[in-house]
Amino acid sequence: xxxxxxxxxxxxxxxxxxxxxxxxxxxxxxxxxxxxxxxxxxxxxxxxxxxxxxxxxxxxxxxxxxxxxxxxxxxxxxxxxxxxxxxxxxxxxxxxxxxxxxxxxxxxxxxxxxxxxxxxxxxxxxxxxxxxxxxxxxxxxxxxxxxxxxxxxxxxxxxxxxxxxxxxxxxxxxxxxxxxxxxxxxxxxxxxxxxxxxxxxxxxxxxxxxxxxxxxxxxxxxxxxxxxxxxxxxxxxxxxxxxxxxxxxxxxxxxxxxxxxxxxxxxxxxxxxxxxxxxxxxxxxxxxxxxxxxxxxxxxxxxxxxxxxxxxxxxxxxxxxxxxxxxxxxxxxxxxxxxxxxxxxxxxxxxxxxxxxxxxxxxxxxxxxxxxxxxxxxxxxxxxxxxxxxxxxxxxxxxxxxxxxxxxxxxxxxxxxxxxxxxxxxxxxxxxxxxxxxxxxxxxxxxxxxxxxxxxxxxxxx
RNA sequence: GGCUGGGUAGCAGAGUGGUUAUGCAGAGGACUGCAAAUCCUUGGACGUCGGUUCGAUUCCGGCCCCAGCCUCCA
Numbered sequence: 001x002x003x004x005x006x007x008x009x010x011x012x013x014x015x016x017x018x019x020x021x022x023x024x025x026x027x028x029x030x031x032x033x034x035x036x037x038x039x040x041x042x043x044x045x046x047x048x049x050x051x052x053x054x055x056x057x058x059x060x061x062x063x064x065x066x067x068x069x070x071x072x073x074x075x076x077x078x079x080x081x082x083x084x085x086x087x088x089x090x091x092x093x094x095x096x097x098x099x100x101x102x103x104x105x106x107x108x109x110x111x112x113x114x115x116x117x118x119x120x121x122x123x124x125x126x127x128x129x130x131x132x133x134x135x136x137x138x139x140x141x142x143x144x145x146x147x148x149x150x151x152x153x154x155x156x157x158x159x160x161x162x163x164x165x166x167x168x169x170x171x172x173x174x175x176x177x178x179x180x181x182x183x184x185x186x187x188x189x190x191x192x193x194x195x196x197x198x199x200x201x202x203x204x205x206x207x208x209x210x211x212x213x214x215x216x217x218x219x220x221x222x223x224x225x226x227x228x229x230x231x232x233x234x235x236x237x238x239x240x241x242x243x244x245x246x247x248x249x250x251x252x253x254x255x256x257x258x259x260x261x262x263x264x265x266x267x268x269x270x271x272x273x274x275x276x277x278x279x280x281x282x283x284x285x286x287x288x289x290x291x292x293x294x295x296x297x298x299x300x301x302x303x304x305x306x307x308x309x310x311x312x313x314x315x316x317x318x319x320x321x322x323x324x325x326x327x328x329x330x331x332x333x334x335x336x337x338x339x340x341x342x343x344x345x346x347x348x349x350x351x352x353x354x355x356x357x358x359x360x361x362x363x364x365x366x367x368x369x370x371x372x373x374x375x376x377x378x379x380x381x382x383x384x385x386x387x388x389x390x391x392x393x394x395x396x397x398x399x400x401x402x403x404x405x406x407x408x409x410x411x412x413x414x415x416x417x418x419x420x421x422x423x424x425x426x427x428x429x430x431x432x433x434x435x436x437x438x439x440x441x442x443x444x445x446x447x448x449x450x451x452x453x454x455x456x457x458x459x460x461x462x
Numbered sequence: 463g464g465c466u467g468g469g470u471a472g473c474a475g476a477g478u479g480g481u482u483a484u485g486c487a488g489a490g491g492a493c494u495g496c497a498a499a500u501c502c503u504u505g506g507a508c509g510u511c512g513g514u515u516c517g518a519u520u521c522c523g524g525c526c527c528c529a530g531c532c533u534c535c536a
Contacts, residue, residue: 010466030536043536075534158531164464165532181532207534229536233466236535259536260467266528270535297485298475303468303529310474313486320485323499347476355476359484369500433495440497451498458499 002057004225005301005351007233007256008157012351015255017224023054023063026215026253028228028236029113031070031207032094033079036101037276038291038306039262039269043229045292045394046259046300046352048107050227052392053348066218067110068211069095072117072204077193087194088117101279104288106394112218116210120196123205123213127185127198129247139176142188144200146208148181151242157256158234183239185209208239212247215240221250227257230301231270259300269306277306287407289395290315296354296393317362319404319460321390324365325383326400326458328372333381340364340382344389354393361390404460412446421450421457 003012017023027047030040047067054063070076071091080090116123127144130136135150148154148162155161162181184206189195195202205213215226221244228237237256244252262269269276282291285308294314298304340360347356364386372379390396405414412420420439427436440450447462 028536031534037536039536041536046536073534158465160465160532227536230466230530231535234531235533261530261536263529268530268535272533272535301467302475305474307474309486313474316487317485320499326499353476355484359476362484366501372500428495431495437496444498449498451500452494452496453499460499 002053002349003351004255004257006254007258008253010159013255015224017058018222018254020058021062023058023225024219024223025051025054025063025065025225025227026211026219026223027065027067027110027226028211028232029067029069030098031073031075032091032098033073033075034094034271035278035280036098037262037269037271037278038282039229039276040098041101041105041279041282041291042262042295042300042304043227043259044102044107045105045295047227047257049296049300049354049393050225050257050352051108051110052394053352056392064112064219065110066112066114066215068214069113069115070207070210071095071115072194073207097280101283104283105279105292106288106397108394114214114218116205116214119210119214119217120205122217123210124186124196124198126213126216126243126247127200127205127209130185130243131199133246135243135246136185137178138200139178141176142201142203143176143184144186145177145182146185146239146243148179148183148242151246153245154181154242155238157238157241160234181235183208183235185243208236209243211236212240212243216244216248221248221252223253225255225257226253227259230258230260231268233258260298260303262304262306264306266305282311286311286315287403289398289403290318293318293358293395296358296395299355300352317358318395321361321365321386321396322398322400322403323460324368325386325396326404327455328368328376328380328383330384330387331377331380332384333377336378336381336385337367340367340385341389348392357389357393361386361395364389401458407461412443412448417443417448417459421459424450425457 002015004015005012030036051063051065072087076087076090080087083090127136130146131144135147136144137147139145155165165181186198186200186203187206188201188203194204196204215223226237241252264275267273267275279291290311294311295304297314340363344357344360347353347360364382368379368382368386371382387396420443424436424439427439443450443459448459449462451458451460
């Protein structure tokens with residue numbers, strides 16, 4: 001039984017979909033004005049695992065996963081202006097970059113990826129409903145605001161009362177607002193800004209309303225899971241609740257999920273602090289699967305401390321797993337110890353406890369290594385088990401030898417490596433171990449590790 | 463000021479009222495020409511002060527420390 005921690009209740013609870021034939025999840029994607037960083041990668045990978053596991057439990061045709069793209073917003077306009085290009089060109093460019101990064105990380109494509117600019121009529125409709133119901137007001141600056149005092153439960157998701165919050169703790173409060181926590185629904189366009197026509201004049205939607213409109217449009221008024229980074233809990237998701245519930249009069253989301261931050265030196269990785277690494281920066285140094293593995297080594301709600309040391313450890317760990325799979329043809333076996341599988345699913349059932357699930361993978365790798373020579377068919381069975389369980393996490397899809405030999409600085413290509421290995425074999429056969437060791441050291445200096453086994457010499461990159 | 467989380471071995475990171483997490487790193491052994499990989503064995507831990515308990519890292523309370531949110535942010 002899958003249990004999920006619900007931010008709304010601060011408890012884990014058994015997940016029961018509203019409609020078991022249509023499990024519906026919405027995740028806040030990114031605003032496309034720059035390359036994705038490791039923090040984005042974490043969110044994408046975490047919810048990718050959630051999606052994969054829901055598909056495993058309910059079937060691929062039963063799970064609808066919507067992840068939006070914010071393709072119009074102040075930052076995009078600013079970036080486009082800096083680059084002297086159309087806002088749309090900026091957005092398109094960074095969407096392509098994002099797709100490339102996510103493909104590398106093995107993140108599955110969601111069922112739908114709605115973009116704000118494609119949902120203008122629906123967004124405007126929802127705002128109009130809010131205005132008609134008295135939840136909106138026009139400020140002196142022309143912007144249309146949501147009046148938070150009109151929505152009773154405001155603050156429930158954040159776990160705080162309006163009165164408790166210190167408005168303007170870190171920034172000046174907008175002077176046009178009646179209440180400091182009021183937020184913009186429709187932003188009046190300034191000269192030269194991209195704009196859409198609306199009952200409130202030319203302008204663009206506020207950030208929060210687009211997610212309310214798109215989620216309701218794609219999944220219905222009331223759906224199962226809504227996710228995103230912890231930083232979206234307040235005010236973004238709080239505001240979504242206020243808008244959606246006020247507009248539809250229905251319950252909005254059953255389970256709210258928030259992933260923890262990526263940190264560097266105990267500090268949140270963020271654009272504003274400037275302490276971020278983009279996904280592509282990391283992928284220039286490490287195979288994408290290493291980054292994915294690294295993300296899954298900590299529970300999704302915990303902080304994840306980023307460092308090269310951790311990435312190195314992740315690569316070493318994957319090397320261990322792939323080494324176990326090397327030279328084995330995974331085959332389904334009917335009489336296997338099923339405790340691995342049971343532990344693995346128990347871990348994921350417990351609020352997606354990936355660290356525990358990964359531990360099971362290592363136990364399987366050890367099981368393979370223990371019996372790979374004595375009972376190869378058993379080893380093949382465990383290898384199949386390892387592959388299929390890891391596959392649920394989006395890991396261990398690669399050919400083992402390809403993973404183990406990938407990367408490197410290409411000082412030596414495969415043919416050169418092979419030639420040096422042949423030379424060394426000749427030297428060994430001639431009992432000229434000094435020369436053989438020299439060749440091995442030469443390869444090691446180039447990052448190539450040799451392994452002499454009963455069936456010959458294999459190599460991998462360090 | 464309000465609100466959330468958290469402090470576990472060298473590093474990372476799970477978990478549990480009494481019994482091995484796991485990975486990387488370390489030690490010893492097997493294997494190897496020597497290595498590497500692998501296997502076997504193994505050292506090392508639960509911020510602090512109290513309380514509950516036969517027994518607490520694990521429950522309760524105080525304290526200290528850290529991070530995050532209360533603009534935008536995954």
